[in-house]
Amino acid sequence: MYISELTMHGFKSFAKKDVVHFGEGITAIVGPNGCGKTNIVDAIRWVLGEQKYSILRSGKMEDIIFNGAKNVKPLSVCEVSLTVHNNKGKLPLEYNDIEIGRRLYRSGESEYFMNRTPCRLKDIHELFIDTGMGSDAYSVIELKMIEQILSETGDDRRRMFEEASGINKYKMQKRSTLKKFESTRSDLHRVNDLILEVEAKVKSLSLQLKRFERHSKLLDDLKTKEIELAFIQTHAYKSDLHPLNTRIAELNHLRDSNQTEESEVEKKLISFQSVFKSQQDELERYRKQLNDYNNSRESLQSDIIIWKEQSRSAQASLDRLLLEEKKNNQKSKQLNNHLVDYRKSINSLKPKIDSCLNQFKQKQIEFNSKDDQLKNIISDLDIMQDKRWELQKKLSDKKSMYDTAGVIINEKRNNTLELNNKVSEKRIELDSILKDLRKYQLKKKATLKKIDKNKINLNINSDELNKLEKEKYNIDVNKNKTLSSLDALDSKNAFYEELVNAAEGYPKGVRDVLSNKNIFKDILGTVGDVLNVDQSISSSIEIALGDYAKCIVVKNKKDAINILEIARNRNSGRIMIIPLDSLPSVKYVNKSIKSNKNIIGRAVDLVKVSPKYKSLLDFLLGNIIIVKDMKVAMSDKNLKGYDVIDQDGALLIKGMIIDRSSSKKSLGLIGRKKKLSSIKEKIKTENLLFHKLDKQLIKVCEAITNKEKYVKKYQVDLMGLSKDLMGVNDLLDGLEMQKSTLSESIAGSDAIISQNQKDVKSQTILKKSLKIEILKDDRGLEKYLKKIMKTNSELSKIQSTRDNLHQHLQDARINHLNLEGQRENIIFQESTAKDSIQEFISRKSEIIREIKDIKESEKNLKRLISVAEKKLTDINSVVSKQESVLSLKQEATNDSYVIIEEMQAQIRSEQKNRESLMEELKNCELKVADLDQRVNFVSERIFDSYSVKIPNEMIVDQTENELNIGIERIEKSIENIGPINMVVKVEHEEENERLLMLTEQRDDLIKAEKNLLDTIQEIDKVAREKFQNTFDDIGKNFEKLFTMFFEGGRGSLRLEGDPDPLEANIGIHAQPPGKRNQSLRQLSAGEKALTAIALLFSIYQVKPSPYCILDEVDAPLDDVNIRKFTRVLNSFSNDTQFIVVTHNKLTMESANYLYGVTMEKKGVSQLVSAKLD
Template sequence: MYISELNLQGFKSFAHKTKVGFDSGITSIVGPNGCGKSNIVDALRWVLGEQRPSLLRSSAMSNVIFNGTAKKKALGMAEVSLTFVNDKGILPIEYSEVTITRRLYRSGDSEYLINNTSCRLKDIMELFMDTGMGSDAYSVIELKMVEEILNDKNNDRRRLFEEAAGVTRYKDQRKRTLRKLDETRKDLQRVDDLLIELRKKTRSLEIQAEKAEKAKKYKIELESLDKGYTLHEFNKIKEELEPLQERINNAEKEKKEITVAAEEFEASDEKARSNLQDKERQQAEAQRRVSQLHNAIREADTSIRITKEKIQNEEKVIKEYSKDIEQGEIDLKELMDLLANSRKNLESFDDDLEKSSNTLEESKKQYSQIQQQYNRERHELYEIEVQLSSANNELNQLQTKRIKIESRLENTEGDLERIDDEIVDLNDEVDNLNGEQKIIEGKLDALTEERDGLESELETAREKRESFAEKQNEIKDELRSLQSKKSSLESEIQLMNELASSNEAFPSSVKYLIDKHRFEFKDLTTVSEVFDTDEKHAVALEAALGDALNFVVIKTLDEAKRAANILKENKKGRATFIPLDQLAATYDVMDGSLFDQVKSKREHSALKQLLLGNIVVTESVEDAYSKLKSSSSIGVSYDGEVVTKSGFFQSGSKSKNAGIRVGLKDKIEKLEKEQAKTSKEITKLEEYLDQIVEKYEKLDVGNLSQNLKEKEQEVRRLEQQQHSLSSKVQVYQKNIGELVNRKDHLKTNEGSAQEELDSIQPKQKELQTNMLELDKKQNEKKDLLESLEEERSIAQTRYNDAQLQHQDLKNKVENHERDVRRAETGINSVQSRIENRTKLTEQSKARIKSYTEQVSSLEEELSANQELKVEADDALKKAEEAASIQRGKINEFEKELKEIRRRKEVNMELVHHLAMAKEKMEMQSQALSDHIWETYGILMKQVEGEMPDDMTTDEVKQRIGWLRQKLNNIGEVNALAIDEYKEEKERLDFYEEQIDDLNKAETQLLETIAEINETATERFNTTFEEIRTNFRQVFKTLFFEDDNCDLIIEKDVEDPLEAKIEILAQPRGKRPSGISQLSGGEKTLTAIALLFAIYLVKPSPFCVLDEVDAPLDDANIERFAKMIKSFSEDTQFIIITHNKKTMSKAEMMYGVTMPETGVSRLVGVKMDDVEDAA
């Protein structure tokens, strides 16, 4: 395999399209200095993928494009193509001829092609990897590289061995694997940090969810038992009421019969006593008076008993409310204690938080101080290393200078020419270093700006994260409030819809007409549907209209009659009809009447005037009586108490559903609108919550912090590079000045060369002494830096721990603040309940007071009647004595009349007893209905539930009390915790799976690295031993058999692939302490010996040598040329040279000229043709 062709266009000085053909043997390229010979070597390096402008002798990659001359314009593109004959299949590609092409445009765009097919730079690098033909392999050797290989500053020597051993691909693979391992460990760290937070949050939510599940379970059981028990008690009362009502009806019937019999008997008695005249009249009068007083006393006594029973009932109610109030106060005390404890905890955390902040600031300050000291010491170490490097360079220069004076004293012109070349090279190197410095400055400015931006972004992200967390809690609280409101609205709408659809509030006759025959009439409706008013006047309007709410409003009198006939035919009872065509056009309306507060359609205006024009709304009953004394109006209070025209007072307990029937449809529409509005608000809030959660999760604070840390490290690295480049520039500039001085010295006084040789020796000793001192200082600084590194690591660990502790305290403070808010909410709720029960207790006490006053009044009345009765009894006795003769005849009649009266008294007692029992049951029934409405927002008829078969009534009641106590102990719960726990648990499971995958990936990567290290180390060691053996043979061939040489690899290192390789070379008669003390020719031969030793192990298909023979004398040139010739059978050589002996070994020669300034030309000739022509 060999290079068959090189094509250049627009590359450096080759402006024109230039084709260079090669044979498989030796090709030499010659030409004067500055004509562009080395540009061919640069073209070869460039097309093989070289990315370092400095190795192409340029400050920037764009400089390889032809930049124009005084006569030629600059080109916009550089292109180089290199063709190989792949007859041995060394390149891992199926083609026998392979052409690689590289193009670069001034815009910065570039192209890579293999056989005119577009590809990546990576593809080209992998194509030549481990073949010895890469851009930085041992296939291209320049004179300055000889020094670099021998000095091994940049591990150039190691790369030659790696390329020969074929481990470059392994090291590249290891590098990628290590990068993946680092990324995997970073991912592991991030996921692990996230898992810590997730586990903490999930555990908290799990506890809340368990609490919510338990509360939900208790509530479901409580609701089921409570409904079943309440329904059972309600039905039990209902079942007892039916026979009780029947008994009341029978007693009333008996009462009527007794009354009729008594009246008939008394009429007969009147007729029988008509002849008694005055005595009878006196006796009857006395008897009537006694009877009246007796009845009055009995009625008063009965009223007293009834009122006292009412007082007892109210006292029972007060007792129940008192228990509820006591329980509320207990709950309130517990909540107040919780609030106080939470606030106390908050106060206790204030000092801890302040101490934590101080600790954090102190640890940060300590870390900063140590870091500053570390940077100072590191800078001082760097300065020592610069001085050491400078001294070493100066020592090397003195050695080189001495050798050149000794070997080239007879040929000063040659020395001057080489000095000129060195000055040009050093100037080029200075230009390259200045270019690299500018690039680094640009990168440093950009990185500094990125670092500052990341710091700002990190701070902003942390603030946003805290803000988003607070916002989530606010939105969730608002959502719970809206969902509660929505649930309440739905219950209210359901109740009203059921009332509207069932029409159960109407009498059966009106209900029948509405349900069955409404469609037969054009505008059949009811008064309750006609009118509508605001919530303030609804109860008053309903109370004022009373039974009129059930009146049927109909268009005409004929339709009213037809509707009445339907009721008659179907025997559905009676109804009151209001034919609109029979109403007057208008009716009188009082100022301030209810008429002004009620809405209706225009066609019902007269009806509204008729029914509401004389109804006045007042604040209380007293106001109604005072306002209506001189009018025939009706008064009604806002609470629904009515004062009639006659001055009658209608009042009593107000139903929970009072006012609901008026404008029911409009109320439903308003509630539905409110419900829809609430639903939209909930949806909007849920979407907003999702957005906030998404934004919260997107804020990757850990990643930003890591990026900031990496940026800071990169800034420090670039600053160090910048310092290093600046020092190199100073060294190179100093070297340039020394070379110029040396050149002037050689021109003016050649005879002073010997004196200069004598003066070099003391300088060398002085430099060596300085270098020993500097080396000692360097080691001391390194030891100090290692100690500081440990202190810095400890300080950084303390700083990180302080940060974690401070953040943990902040989280605890936030938790206690949430406890305070929950306790305050619970306190408000309990206080509201206590206030409600206290208000109801006061109302019951007021009623007890009223009943007590009634009892007192009745007892006074009873006492007065008893005194009057004593007097009446005396009068009756006198009358009876006077009329005893007359009454003797009707003795039997009296007995009968007495029996009737006794029966009447017994009947009255029975009616009273039954009425009291009924009233008590109705109150119990209403209390049960009120409990269902207040607790569940439904009517009793909507209750579905049964008593458990395996529990008695007492057991159910006891269980209900136990469940209520449990719920009180649990307290408030987070209703969303169950769903939130499921979501967080899924996230936790997902990340735990991820961390398992990452751990497996880390293990696999470590196994891969170990396998790569093992394989690469084995191959490297084997190759090294082969090269070592070959080096000894080749070195002795180029020098002498008894010369000493060897290759030594560093032992006992952590990574054998990074071990240092030392070259031992001691030509006969010399015992230099290092390679640097060899002459230029000896160095070159040593490097060539190493190169050919490598070729014996793994020959490169081609080898480019750029003026490496320049330091050799004629004898060594002969050996060098002979060695090249022997190796040319397996390796193609392309040699750039000025030496005629080297040229003579070439089979083809190219001459590079520059007929036009800045533009190179190429002329080729085959040496065989020249010899034939001769």
């Protein structure tokens, strides 16, 4: 797979469409600085999805669009397309050729294409992920990136390793999974909070539901009483309506009789108003005629004034034109005299101009001859100078080579002596390093044993810590549940305390007695308080008791009478009292009952009381049987003679069934205090449980704290041991590197000594041959210098003569131009005078025509003024006549107006009488409307409140006042209940369903959280293995390639810092032969370049990139290292396509294809290609 074609249009300096055809192997791109070579590299990066404009060497992304040049307009869009030949099938598409395109507009809009079909940037990234072809992959290396690759931070270096190991897709999966995990954990916390909130809400709604049911019963009673009250009120309103309707009929009769008399007067008034209207119209017509005559008179007066003014203006214009004609005749005579003088001056200048022109032509011929002679000598001198400089350059190069040969001989001899001394020192140092290696290898084994032991202890304590944290979580959950239960019980406790304290459900008198026990000291309680009933049958017992449940229990009649007297004095209200000593004996039905599934039991057996209340229990419930189903009980002959009640509230008494289930809801009067006591006992139990859980939590937290200390201790110990092991490994690596370096250095030094001896011999021979050539070239250079001096002398003489001739030529040209200028000026003045004379002649004829027109106009104006003055006299007489007629008509109209005013006064008087009658009628009608409105208001209020109409007939036992008191009591009871949620039943059902749904969601989220954690661990495991294996392979390759590039030395890779390979830093250790540098910063630019290239090709050996772009990375390398570099390029070119931007001739020689970038037009790049065999 390789890049087969790159098309650029409008990208940076490539204004026109340029196509680069790449082949397999090595392609070199060459050209001078600033011509646009690197723009090709930027185009490849950009089309592959590069988003950072700084990497593209731009201030903003729109700067990559061609911005124009001299005589070339800027473009509004740029486009680059890249064709990849997928012959090896590395890309997951079924095409052999895949074209990737990108287009950018100046508006900032960007488009991406794949095989000319619009796509997303994400699609392009996913296509090239882990192929080594992405915009940020290791396939593009610039010279400036060498420092970044070898920097101490190593972020760019790590990206290269991650791309090579193919873990980018795993990192993307992990990031995506972590986002889902965080989202799931957040959702889980939110759902747990919601569950606690909804549980509390459901319990609260249950209490509200009971209040709602009680509120509904009170509303039904209120509805009945309000309808009865409305019936009484509407009946009273209708009784008041009859006398009012009778009076309205009488008033209507009086209004009709008065209206007849008034209509006759109105008819006369209408007749007079008609006459008055015709008089007014005639009067208006005369006024209009008079206005028309006045307007005509004013118009004629205005026209006469205007025409007289125009006549005076015409006379003034006539005087002005006669004066202008006289002045023009005088100016014309003066100009004719000037024309004669101009012609004489032109004739006198002609011979002078001809003479000057002949002198100029003669001097021009002499100057041209001498100038040609000068040019020939200069040309000969340039040829001699070129030959002299060429010979002098050769001589200088040979002298430089001669001096260099001498320096090399001295350096090689000194270097050989120095190397012999160093080799002996290195052999001693090598023996010392071997001893240290054996010592640190033993230390490494001991440290590894300690690390294994520490890991076992850490795992044991970590497992125990996890168990304690799970136990803490369970205790927290139980505490929250207990706390929620306490909140619910507190709400119930407050509710029942309010019921007991307020005696809710009891009559007003009973409530007064119960709330003032210090006054009513002899009471034992209510019937509901002394009976102890199971919750399952409490409603049935309460219905069976009826109003007895609200009775107060006392010991004897005396206590009862005392209580009644005190209550009467306090106006407490109605009270029912049962004295225990006055209870009649109860006759039990002497009949055994056969037990069956329907019978629950005898009421007296199911209700528990204190022995002193046994007679009360027998009196109230002596012969009552509680059953499950009344229908079954009615067919049971064993129950004959008993009163029966079922669980739904149906009561069978002496053969009659009373269904109290719909009208007599249980008020909870039975067992209130017992229920309150039970709730308080539960609160106490839950508090004890809460304190117990709190103590357990404190104990577990202490255990967790202690266990965390142990885990932290083992982690610190493990980190310390790992650090010790890393230090030992570093020392061993350093010693191994030193050992290898010394061995290689000794062998390299021997080779260099041998090479130095050969170089000294060859340089001595070269020095002798150069000395002979230098003497020969010196003699040739002296000859050329003599010829040049002679030619320069001749050139100076001819130059002086030629300059004098040129000065004379310029003087002659100036004299000739001055004379020509004088003649042209006189000719221009002559032409101007002729034009002025012609203008005066034309203006004279115009003046004559204008005088004639003005005289004709003045004659017409005088005629118009005479006619207008005559018309004005006639109009004045007509106006006087019209004014007298108008005055008579005005008097007749005024008389009619007086008569009409008198008749209208009579009508107004009659209307006033009628209005008083109408006022009374209106008041009666308003009273009727008010009563109707009251009836409607009451009817509408009842209909709006209860959606029923007030019946026409109804029997009401109570008075209006009694009904109002009853309604007031019911409303007060409703008010005591407080605000009621009218949709509590629906909300209770909805919240219950929501609670179930949230519980299911929580279970699903817990499962999802576990699955995501397993996925992340699996991704980490696979990515870690792939990265570690790739890193090991690259490290081995780097050691070999580093030694090959530097012909010795030591290079290695290692993971530093974090023990996790995916998080650890990648360190590079590089020591060229003979150097002991401790940092990559101490390397020269060439050594850094070779180290980075060695690392790059080490990666290619593990995972070859389809292509590699090297932008001037060979710039710091000398010729020897360039040859090594090109050998490596050729060896890798079978698997990788290389595109090299270079200035080096040796790199160009190794290329299969050569592209030249030129800039014939400033700012516009062009391509020239060549295939090299």
